[in-house]
Structure formats: C-alpha cells, structure tokens
Amino acid sequence: MHKNTKKTDLQLIKRGNLGNKRSLGIQNPTLIDFCSNDYLGFAKSRELKNKIVSAYGQLDSKNGATGSRLLTGNSELAQQVEQELAANFGFESCLVFNSGYTANLGFFSSVPQRGDTIFYDELSHACIKDGCRLSLAKAIPFKHNDLDDLERKLKNAEGEIYIACESIYSMDGDFAPLAALCDLSERYDASLIVDEAHSTGAFGLNGAGLVAQLELSARVFAVIFTFGKAMGVHSACIASNAQIREYLINFSRPFIYTTAPSDFDFLSIRMAFEHLKQNPLLQQVLHQHIDLFNASLQVKRDSRYISRSAVHVILTPGNENAKSLAHLLSNQGYDVRPILSPTVKVGQERLRICLHTFNATEQVISLTQSLNSLLC
C-alpha cells in the first residue's frame, strides 16, 4: 500500500475539521426518497427493467463495447439510437458520451479554442467548469442568471464567443432565462450551450427538455442531455449539428480515448424514452407534486428558491446546521440530503429536496409539514 503524502493527509484533516468530509454511503431503502435524481421513478421501475431485459435478450450483442467508438466500440444500435435521440430532441445530430460529466468536458475542452471566449453562469455544474479549465479559450463566469452582467462582459469578448448555462440549476432548482439568453447570444453572435441534465425527461414533449418545450432548439448551438437522472439509466449526449458531431468525433478527447458505452447502455436509453412515450402522464404527476410542495411549504424562501422544477432548496446556513436538519428529517422517515460547502459557497449550505412521481401525495404533504414545524 502507498503511504499517504503529507499534503493529502492535511487536506483530509482539514475537511474533517470543517465537518464536510465526504464518505460513501448506501441509500437506506426504508426512508422515503426525497433526494435522488430519479424524478420519474424510471431507475426504480420494474416495468422499464423488464422491457430493457426482454429487448436485450433478443439482441445478439457483446457484453461490453470492447473498445472506443473509433475502434471496435461502435455498433448499428449506437448509431440508430443517436439518430432517434436527435429526432426526439429536434437537432440534426447527437453524439453519446459515457456521462454528462464527460459530455460537458468533451464539449468545452475541444470546441472553444485558443483566442475564443466562454462565458459561463457562476452556478454552472462542476463539469462545465472543469471543461472550461481544460479549454485553451478564455473562460469567464457571469453572475447567476444576470443578463446585464453577461452583456457587460460580452462587450469585451474576443474570438468566437460561447455562452454556457443550465436549463435548471442542479443545486438551486431555478431556471435559466433561456429565451433572453438566445436573444443575447444572437445580438453578440455567440453560441449558446444549454445543459439539460435536470430537465431531460421531466420537461418537454417525450422528455425533450426545456429548450424544446420553449421552441428554442433552432436558436441554441448545442444541448447536453443526460440519461442518469429522470431517464433512470446512464450516459448522456451532445445534440447539435452534424458538423459538430464530426468535430467531436475527431477532437473531443473524453469521447475518443475511452471505451464506448455498451449496446446494453444504448438499448436502455432507447427503452427509457419509449417508456416515457407510453406514459406521458408521468410528467403531469411530477408537476402536480411540485405545485403541491410549493403550496404546502410555509418556510420563508427567497422568491428565486420557489422552484418550478423537481429540485427544491431550503437554505440552512452552516454545514452542521444543514446536517443536523437532514438528520432530524431522517429520524422522521425522510431521505433529504444536506448540500454542504464546498459543494456550495460557505453560508449557502442547504437542504436539497427532490420530488418524484413515486412520492405519494400524502408523503409530499407530510414532508412539508415536518419542514414547516422544524423551520418556521
């Protein structure tokens, strides 16, 4: 075994002292799930599982992809599923990556180039930021959802300009002003990239997300869709035009230098979207729960935290505070997770509550009653 270096030891000790050392746990199945990203219950769905297993049984596929897509890892199925996804999302083409993390890394590290400028919302997910760090382009954050701040910065932009946002922010649950971002992108000849991780499946016809729901697809340069959240399976894709797909295949290192997803993964994506098509009312159930949660919660929240998405946030500043509230909720039978600094800024620690189709109406009401009595 390797001896830990002094620096890594010190970092862990510091984390422990700050009360935010991470460790792996297994979800307690006896608690009511108000924390997973399984918004439509697809990850838990026996019916979807049976559909995937039955369809997989009829395929003559290898167990694994056996190589990268550019070597032996490509298949007819992979290409067909990418075409189906592109048609579903209203884009010319799609390219599947192993995860949303690698899709964002793959896009931002390769498409914007030296001399170009990327503007990204300051609350963007770590993988957008990490992609920007790997890019040779200049990357500049703008204040969260602040179009004035973005426009001020756009005036001094160099080279080709890219703007990155999320349709729904993962740790805040609020929406990006997508139509206004399209207007601004067009005014400054910038390319808008939208990460739909938390809207894929949960919004839009057949789960095509918010960009499609708002009929903005033709005005957005690229969209990142992920399949590990509402779609209940795994991996992600970048939807854009055919030339960008070809560019990514040639230059995006997180696509090129990795084993491809297996046919099982591609089939699971297909079956998850078919399952959603066959159960279009599921989105409505989710949105009824969202309305019910907002109507029943009396805890005072800044208007920006009154969310229309499945992700709801209650600020509970301080790591210990957030942890002890989550603990109290768990004693009452609810699995609600605290989000600690440094995942969010110090002072912005919070409870992140995710609503799902499988949460019963009474469970949503009783959770809000518990929150009301703990926090009002």
Ligand SMILES: Cc1ncc(COP(=O)(O)O)c(C=O)c1O
């Ligand atoms: C906004 C956003 N983008 C991308 C990702 C990464 O997606 P994946 O989990 O498929 O790697 C996440 C995951 O939490 C996310 O919240």
